[in-house]
Amino acid sequence: MGWAIALHGGAGDIPLSIPADRRLPREEALHHCLEIGVAALKAQKHPLDVVELVVRELENHPNFNAGKGSVLTSRGTVEMEACIMDGNSKKCGAVSGLTTVVNAISLARLVMDKTPHIYLGFDGAEAFAREQGVETVASSHFITPENIERLKQAKEANRVQIDYTQPIQKYEKSESPTGIEDSQIGTVGCVAVDKNGNLAAATSTGGFVNKMVGRIGDTPIIGAGTYANNLCAVSATGKGETIIRGTVSRDVAALMEYKGLSLKEAAAYVVECNPKGDVGLVAVSAKGEVTMPFNTTGMFRACATEDGCSEVAIWPSVQD
């Protein structure tokens, strides 16, 4: 046993040809967030505090799809969602439809700690944010030029696609052309376990480029994008609609619990069973193991364990 931590900055069609000026800042951020998380674990902070801390850092970074740097809705606005879960108590908190809250994950934590509810959305969540006095800013703070461009490209690609009256392709592999290379990137997340086996998971996102206003993805849905119990903690990323119907994060834990699979086996199985190109996840177990499988081209990720293993990567590593 021992502590372990894993974090991600999104799984998707990240081309090997991604230019250095897009790749390096993200790799640096992953290193930085990993260091912060490891330091917190070494300082004996509870995993719930660790995952919140790391996800706040990822939200603040403009190159990931969460907080600042969130992708835009079809109206060019930002609607952020997040979720946090404590493995021991299975207490959880989730928020959706945030437009002014600087750190969605912290509001999710407050929903968990300060209300009798698990999930608050939209105006109600924003009102709660004000009641709690969390940091809020004008929505424009979250919008980056890259995302304005992504939205423009997504809309142009959609011009030849469907309107609501035609059959929806969301249940087959979708061939969405990528404009800006990593336009499919979604979500940030962190999972952690301390040396006592306490587990926690946290995920945060701006959602799907050009999403309909009001669209909720997998991130705030317990068992889909985020889950933790006393066996493992999981944070998923990829195509929200797939992760929801696949109850991805719950399935990893369920396979461990009901079929006795190991963390690595359970996570690999779940990722394999879902449509290729749709899913990635990071997970840790109570025993201090880590796994970061994905069936997309790449996943921005990083992990470290107490016994000295450490990795920061984007594409499949050699041994996979």
Next chain:
Amino acid sequence: MGGWAIAVHGGAGVDPNLPQERQEDAKKLLTRCLHLGISALRSNIPAIDVVELIVRELETDPLFNSGRGSALTEKGTVEMEASIMDGPKRRCGAVSGLTTVKNPISLARLVMEKSPHSYLAFSGAEEFARQQGVELVDNGYFITEENVGMLKLAKEANSILFDYRIPAAGLESCSAGAAADSPLVMNGLPISVYAPETVGCVVVDSEGRCAAATSTGGLMNKKSGRIGDSPLIGSGTYACDLCGISCTGEGEAIIRGTLARDVAAVMEYKGLDLQGAVDFVVKERLDEGKAGLIAVSRDGEVACGFNTNGMFRGFATEDGFMEVGIWE
């Protein structure tokens, strides 16, 4: 076995002092829904259409907490949510925060069939409803006098409340009953607990296809914007090749226990049969929480389980079995 089967519920957690008249009204409604479902199944209508049809019926009737007759938010308004799932390809649709859509379950169906997404909420969902041309009404349509009275009592007691249609005089006894039955605390805060009602339907058709649908107004006196288990796939609703499940009770406990998904997971990964899986989940997955659920399997079985004081439910299978019940 094999053959079609249908189960319907109107909520778990019933006041032991519920007046006889109310009990009869509930049983009549459940019976009517079963007959509707049975005729649809005999006409070979697919499971996904049957669950939608039945839940629409339950939403339209003001007796239970969904659609008309929904519990009220702390502001005295109605915010409804629903979800639907089709077993064969696990297609799903969900909505939250609806205020003018007459039948939330049908909008959830449209999200599944006609949008690129799985879940839409609040103004975005209402906008989608307008684009789809579904029937819209004033928020006032959903509000019943009884619920206005219940909200007042809830505020006075400063607690989130049971939602069953009983006159104010009976309320003291049932709050006491509730406290004795389930002295629960929500997320560590001193709020007395209850089990709000919700409606749901699960069906397996003669082709062995399963489907599930759930709809609710949520908790009485809830914060505006509060989302419960009913629209969350894997928590309040789930359907796959093996089975279809719809849950009701303490939303937060159902979410933590990912109740609906777990019934299927336990069948799939532990090889339990339907009733075994339902019993396992109710016993092991709820911790201190109170909830109930109905389920059908692709082999034409029906099952239900609850750790609450009663659950409004009804079942029917192709071989002629039919039952409506409230208590154990």
